[in-house]
Amino acid sequence: MTALLNEAQITSQLSDLPGWTREGTELVGVFVFKQYLDGVAFAGRVGEAAEAANHHPEMLIGWRKVTVRVSTHSAGGLTELDFALARRANELAGE
Numbered sequence: 001m002t003a004l005l006n007e008a009q010i011t012s013q014l015s016d017l018p019g020w021t022r023e024g025t026e027l028v029g030v031f032v033f034k035q036y037l038d039g040v041a042f043a044g045r046v047g048e049a050a051e052a053a054n055h056h057p058e059m060l061i062g063w064r065k066v067t068v069r070v071s072t073h074s075a076g077g078l079t080e081l082d083f084a085l086a087r088r089a090n091e092l093a094g095e
């Protein structure tokens with residue numbers, strides 16, 4: 001099982017993760033788009049990456065905005081898997 005990160009590790013990784021915040025045991029990323037369907041397509045890309053990593057976020061698709069929430073359910077908090085997915089989402093937002 002992937003180990004829970006400690007507060008120092010979380011703070012350090014968050015400082016290098018633009019667009020994301022920590023809410024309790026979750027990372028929350030908010031992505032804004034010019035077009036609604038751009039957000040839908042982004043969510044699809046993140047979904048594919050999540051499936052490939054077997055690490056799945058919750059995603060709320062709104063009007064030209066997608067909110068991504070991720071935590072490691074099996075560990076009950078934040079692990080490296082969550083930050084890896086968040087970094088990948090940031091890459092995919094730029095595509």
Ligand SMILES: C[C@H](O)[C@H](O)[C@H]1CNC2=NC(N)=NC(=O)C2=N1
Nearest residue numbers: 054055056057071072073074075
């Ligand atoms: C059995 C399967 O590998 C697990 O349930 C995976 C699926 N996707 C997951 N996604 C997230 N966010 N956390 C998990 O602990 C997790 N576990």
